[in-house]
Amino acid sequence: MWRVAEPNEALLISGSRHRTEGIGEGLGFRIVTGRGTLVLPGVQAVRKLSLDLNAADLAVECVTQQGIPVHLRGVVIFKVGDDYISIANAARRFLDQQTKMVDRVHNVFAGHLRSIVGGLTVEDLIREREKLTEQTRASSGAEMEKLGLIIDSLQIQEILDPTGYIENLARPHAAAVQRDARIAQALADRMATEAEQEAEARKAEATRDSWLQRTGYQAEMDKAAAESKQAGPLADAAARQQVIVQETRAAELEAQRREQQLQVDVRKPADAQAYETRTVAEAKRDARISAAQAEARETELQAAAEATRVRAAAEAEADAAKVRGLAQAEATRAVGTAEADADQARGMAAAEAAKALGLAEAAAIKARAEALRDNQDAVIAQQLAENWPEIVRAGAEAFGNVDHMVLLNGADGMSDMFAKALTMGGTGLGLARQLLASMNPAQENGVAGQKNGTPVAPVAPVAPVRLDTEGA
Template identity: 75%
Template sequence: MPMVVGVVAGVAVVAVLGLIGLFKMMWRVAEPNEALVISGSNHRTEGLEAGMGFRIVTGRGTMVMPGVQVVRKLSLDLNETELHVDCVTHQGIPLKVRGVVIFKVGDDFVSIANAARRFLDQQKLMSERVHNVFAGHLRSIVGGLTVEDMIRDREKLTGQTRAACGTEMEKLGLIVDSLQIHEIEDPTGYIKNMAMPHAAAVQRDARIAQAEANRLATEAEQASFARMAEATRDSEILQAGYQAERDKAGARARQAGPLADAASRQEVVVQETRVAELEAQRREQQLQADVRKPADAQAYEKRTLAEAERDARISAAQAKAKETELAAAAEATRVKAAAGAEAEATRARGEATAAATLATGEAEAASAQARGLAAAAAAKAQGLAEAEAIKARAAALAENQEAVVAQQLAENWPEIVKAGASAFGNVDNMVLLNGADGMADVFAKALTMGGTGLGLARQLLASMNQNGQSANGSPSLNGTANPPAQRVPVEEK
């Protein structure tokens, strides 16, 4: 019996130990920095779509059936990858960007599921994949920036890179804890050259500051030397003053006796002067009482009388001015009334004169119109008569031209003779050698040379022909011409 109990107890212990071993073999606990991915059965995890085929456990334990389910661990530790990216800026300048990315698998089930499906058996390649993602986006972002933008606002480069990679990292189930750009290398020396003006400006400012400091130090030294000289001068002046005081004291001691005598004499003179001043004041008061006060009284009396007389004259002048003003106002009123009456009379006379002038002008206009009509009728009749005469003369000229010319010569013979005689108008003395015959020859030559005779007849004929053509194509004989007389040369003795 005891043996049976021992066997049962041993079996029980073995069974308990087997159960404990089986439990330990089936129970899996996830560490704080890892996630358990259990596959092999149909599970549904909150936040994941149906049919994933695996279960995620973080921070707790779970039962796993050996041989049915497979448990694998996904690390949630931080990972880092260094960035060594060759980029080209918007200006076409090649740069080398050095940085580091610190990342990890996200703590939520969606991130763990995404990371598990991509990196569960390739966790060592996670850094390389992240490096490739960041390198591509970093090249793209640097290509849109300038070197100055990258240097002055490196945070902008970092932010744009993180924003550009965020979606892809989320698909990979990764989150970026930190992205740092450590260094931007410039193989072409562009950054160094860009910094040279600033470095030169800093050197210039440093030299200016040093020169200013030297100037201030020199001024301070000079001021110190000046103060030293001033102190020396003041000391010498004080010493000279003390010496002068000592000399003065000695001289005063030597002159004490003469000064005492002079002081006593001065006191006597002062007392005598005081007595003289008192005597002068007494005499002045006596003059005030005897002379000035009576004179002031007389002057006051005269001034008072003069002021009264002046006031009386002013009052009389004011009364006279008031009277004159009233008289002027009355005269002005009277003149104004007379001027108004005169203006009314003048206006009436002007209206009467204007009416008379209008009537006279109308009568004169009618008379002038009648005279103009009569003159026009007379001129018209005269013109018609002259036209008839010209027409008759033209007909006569056409029938007997020689007779008309002879008539014209006869009518104008006095002017012809006058023109021939004008040749002798400027002769004072004339000597004739052959008497009366000589005189006749002279007159004949004068008439011939003076343009009379046939020449005048021809001119008259030409004039008549021209006048006749100008008057309706008919010849006219109403024009005469006086040819200019020619001077006859006369022999004078």
């Protein structure tokens, strides 16, 4: 009949009406925690509700604001509240289903996580994970209170990205870190190499100095030994000439040996010194080249400035020449216009004179044509009379190539022959025809024509003329 509640459980006694402390109206059952109570068997029923901590693993698939799917892994640690209202709410919902409490809590948090993650980006999830936790606790607090549960801890343990978005976000940073690491390693290697080269150079310099000192000491020792060896032979030079020759040859061989030894021992240090000298010379040469380039650049700028000044002067001179040329052209144009007007005036005067001359000639021709039309025989007779000497001279030319001519009938035969020469198409007849053609220039095939724009009256055809020598 006497039941005692353990520290981690609550006793729920039902079967009689009881009032719970802190609640105005009764719940219909009594809650006992941390103490003992009297229970009437058969009248009252006693049940236990665990107040232990429970953990619900969260595995929620969400989609961010960017449309990128992510998988959230976390854990929720919860328990039934210690106050009577929380115990009563939890008892009414989970008294016979305490094993399903974890699933219910998982469903509540999964819904809130999907809603909150849908308004965030992947970068927000990574940088502000605590903010996500606080928002989830705040949004699910009311529902957990209705269930009579309180949240002791909510942790987002892992954010999985099946698309590789998070990994791609990390690539630039990883590449930058790797780049900085490689640069740092390269700088360290370079500094180490420079230190090693400097140490080797100092070592070579010390070796060279030591060798030079040893060589100098050896030369002095050889010189002293040679002098001591040659002291006796020099006193008896005449008697020991052959000995001196042999010793000289030995000295030459020794010198050759020493020269070879010097080539072997000195060459490398000397090459190193030559390399140093050449490097210094190249550095000085580069400095001189840089100075020469700077001077050349300065000269080039000065030349450009001078070219600009010359170009400006040339442009001014060209403008002046252009103005002078325009003035010259205007003057030449005016002179040409005046000369053209004068030439036009002279041409018009010449044309008027030619026109007057042509009109006069046309009038003369017209008068001659009218006279020929009115009294053709008289005109022809007059022209023939005026030109008979030429006609007779032309007829006589027919006998110019005759060396000997025999006439049987004397003077009568001579007259007949001369008349025939004039009337049978000889030179005299041709001259007469030309005379008639000049008298009637406009007559052609008996039809009226026009010459040089002047109308010519039609003239009757001229009948052939037969010359009678007797009449002449």
